[in-house]
Amino acid sequence: MPKKIPLRQCVGCREMKPKKELIRVVRSPEGAVSLDFKGKLPGRGAYVCPDPACLAKARKSKGLERAFETALPPEVWEALENQMKGGDQDG
DSSP states (O other), rough: OOOOOEEEBBBTTTOOGGGGGGGGEEOOSOOOOOOOOESSSEEEEEEOOOSSSHOOOOOOOOHHHHTTTTTOOHHHHHOOOOOOTOTTTOO
């Protein structure tokens, strides 16, 4: 029997993709929002494609705000975009 591949929905393009192909955006218990490249950080997670265009779509549709049930300030969006461009693989 083949191994089951976990799927997650991108909050930008709304497509179901394998979890390993997506980047987890996490809101920590303290309320800080960051990208989680390894998928191990504690907190509430939402997933986005590793594409700045998908992050822009998520911003326009307020997908992350709905997922985290809180408004995200503009500096958080800028930090997320910079982290994605930089590809901070250390998480």
